[in-house]
Amino acid sequence: MKTIILEQPGRLVLADTPQPSFDPQKEALVRVHRVGVCGTDLHAFHGRQPFFSYPRILGHELGVEIVEVGSNEQGLRPGDRCAVEPYLHCGRCIACRRGAPNCCLNLKVMGVGIDGGMREFIAVPLAKLHRANGLSWEQLALVETLCIGAHAVYRADPKPGELALVIGAGPIGLSVLEFVQLAGCTPIVMDTNPKRLAFCREKLHIAHTIDATQSPLENLLEISKGELATVVFDATGNPSSMMQAFRYVAHSGKLVFVGLFQGDITFNDPDFHRRETTLLATRNARPEEFIRVIRLFEAGKIAIEPWVGERAKFEEVPDRFLLWTAPDRAIIKPMIVFD
Numbered sequence: 001m002k003t004i005i006l007e008q009p010g011r012l013v014l015a016d017t018p019q020p021s022f023d024p025q026k027e028a029l030v031r032v033h034r035v036g037v038c039g040t041d042l043h044a045f046h047g048r049q050p051f052f053s054y055p056r057i058l059g060h061e062l063g064v065e066i067v068e069v070g071s072n073e074q075g076l077r078p079g080d081r082c083a084v085e086p087y088l089h090c091g092r093c094i095a096c097r098r099g100a101p102n103c104c105l106n107l108k109v110m111g112v113g114i115d116g117g118m119r120e121f122i123a124v125p126l127a128k129l130h131r132a133n134g135l136s137w138e139q140l141a142l143v144e145t146l147c148i149g150a151h152a153v154y155r156a157d158p159k160p161g162e163l164a165l166v167i168g169a170g171p172i173g174l175s176v177l178e179f180v181q182l183a184g185c186t187p188i189v190m191d192t193n194p195k196r197l198a199f200c201r202e203k204l205h206i207a208h209t210i211d212a213t214q215s216p217l218e219n220l221l222e223i224s225k226g227e228l229a230t231v232v233f234d235a236t237g238n239p240s241s242m243m244q245a246f247r248y249v250a251h252s253g254k255l256v257f258v259g260l261f262q263g264d265i266t267f268n269d270p271d272f273h274r275r276e277t278t279l280l281a282t283r284n285a286r287p288e289e290f291i292r293v294i295r296l297f298e299a300g301k302i303a304i305e306p307w308v309g310e311r312a313k314f315e316e317v318p319d320r321f322l323l324w325t326a327p328d329r330a331i332i333k334p335m336i337v338f339d
Contacts, residue, residue, distance in 0.1 A: 001120035002314050002338070007055045009047030012318040022123035024070030030082065030124055032117050034141040035336040036061030038171055039237065039259075040112060042325050050262050052112055059117035059336075060086035060110045063140030064124070072126050082129040083143035083294065084117070086110035087284050102151065102284035109284070118317075120338055132294045138335060139297050139304055145333070146293045146302065147285035149175025152258045153183055154289070155282045158231045160184030165220065165229035165248055167212070169196035171307075171333050172258055173235035177204070178302060185231070188223060190216060199332065203306040212241070220248055228253065235259050243267060246277065254278040307333045314338055 003017040022029045041058045043049040062084040069076050076082075089096050089104035096104050110116040132140060153176060158164055164185040166177050173189070177200075180187050189200045190210040200206040210219045220228060228250035234242050237259030246267045249255050255277055257265075272279075296302045309332050312320045317336055324334050 003057060003119040004059075004314065004317050004336075005055050005118075006044060006058055009054070010045065012045070012321055014315060014318065017119065019121050020123045022068070024068065027123045027125050028069035028076060028129060029067045029121060030064035030084075030129070031067050031121055032059075032062055032064050032119060032338050033137040034063035035059045035118055035338070036141040036145060036171075037321075037324060037334040037336065038145060043237070044112070045321060045325060048262065049112070050260060056111070057115035057118050058111045059119075060084070060112065061141050061144045062086070062117040062122075063135075063137035064117070064122070064129075066129070067121065069126070074126060074129070074131070076126060076129060076131060080129075080131050081133045081135060081137070081140060082124075082131050083135075083140045083290060084110070084124055085128040085130060085285075085287060085290050086116065086144060088114070088125065088128070100286070102286050107284075118336065130290045130294055132298065135294070135297055136304075137339075138308055141335065142304055142307060142333065143290060143293050143297070144285070145171050146175045146178060146296075147289040148172055148258070148282075149177070149179045150289040150293055151285040152176050152233055152235075152256055152282040153179035155280050156231050156233070156254050156256050158183050158185050158254075161186065162230045163188065163224055163227075163250075165190060165232045166235065167191070167233065167241055167245055167248075168235035168237075168259065169193065169200055170235065173233070174200075174204075174307070174332060176233045176235055176258060177206070180231075180233070182296075182301070188220065188229065190220075196332075199306070216244075217247055224250070230254070232256065233258055237261050239263055239265065246272065249275060249277050251275045254280060256280045256282055258282055308335050309333060311335045311337050 088108040089101035090106040093105035169191040188208040197209040230253040234245040235258040
């Protein structure tokens with residue numbers, strides 16, 4: 001079967017690999033139709049992704065079709081369209097027992113800790129398939145990205161009318177933005193890329209955007225009438241941005257780190273205490289978020305038209321990937337097509 005392998009940082013190769021075996025009582029064999037490319041894949045390409053080893057088959061944002069499956073309680077059948085929940089948890093550790101399989105102590109993420117979906121076929125545990133026959137392949141491939149934003153906003157639990165600052169207008173930041181708006185908050189987007197800020201204004205109709213290179217604190221104070229943001233999400237994975245984000249949180253507000261990097265974060269402790277800031281991490285998403293995102297798609301509450309900026313066939317991916325990593329790229333979500 002056609003497979004794309006990241007052999008080492010900066011080197012993607014096309015390969016022909018055997019079709020995977022699977023346990024029909026626990027897994028389904030699925031055909032991959034679409035693979036969304038996200039920041040995790042791009043960081044892995046550059047050798048900057050935590051929890052990662054090489055060689056690796058990337059791909060965890062998947063729109064798939066069931067090819068073979070045994071009898072099962074979910075009623076899954078060949079031909080069903082599904083989104084994939086790519087987080088394989090143990091079910092036994094303290095996080096799993098507390099209802100947080102997204103941060104399982106023994107978590108393996110497809111395309112990160114184990115091989116993922118940049119190939120024609122893959123075996124997926126039945127519990128990790130979310131059927132949605134009414135959605136397109138690209139909608140299905142976007143479900144996981146949107147779940148990241150849904151979970152981050154769930155963690156913050158903002159109330160309608162709150163001023164919410166989203167730092168980083170890449171795919172993850174935009175997924176956060178989607179659920180910030182659904183929560184009834186007033187959104188502000190901050191980024192260093194003028195093309196992405198223009199995208200937010202022109203395509204997503206965001207009234208307030210801030211160029212992070214041009215007096216960001218002063219601009220935020222002007223928008224907030226001097227009170228700052230009651231909830232701040234940093235989706236950059238950039239240590240400088242993450243440490244600066246503490247400055248943007250209003251007294252009694254919350255800061256949520258959606259992105260991550262390989263290193264330490266420092267902040268001024270007296271300032272942190274004076275504001276009584278709540279600092280939160282958010283990792284992956286829960287099964288509930290997959291169900292919610294699919295229902296929102298089915299209800300027409302989320303539109304994918306602004307998201308997918310470029311499509312590439314299997315054989316084009318190694319050449320396109322380097323272009324997708326360019327710092328000034330305006331493409332929000334590249335999509336790999338296996339049809």
